[in-house]
Amino acid sequence: MVNMNAFINLGISEFRFFLRFENIGYFWTPKNQLVVTGYPIPGTRLRIGLTWDFFN
Numbered sequence: 564m565v566n567m568n569a570f571i572n573l574g575i576s577e578f579r580f581f582l583r584f585e586n587i588g589y590f591w592t593p594k595n596q597l598v599v600t601g602y603p604i605p606g607t608r609l610r611i612g613l614t615w616d617f618f619n
Contacts, residue, residue: 564592564604577617583610 566588572581585608592604 564588564596564598566592566604577615579614579616581610581612581614583612584608585610 566586568587569584570581571583572579574580586605587607589604589607594603596604598604
């Protein structure tokens with residue numbers, strides 16, 4: 564089974580933004596294929612995040 568993820572991270576001063584698109588292989592993998600017995604391939608997921616570094 565082939566799967567793929569995409570990740571981007573951008574930083575501006577004390578802020579960092581990230582975006583991750585997971586399980587892109589879901590689009591071309593047969594939906595009835597099991598990753599582990601009883602568990603089908605998970606669907607795609609988009610994660611968005613923000614970190615802020617601040618000091619006293």
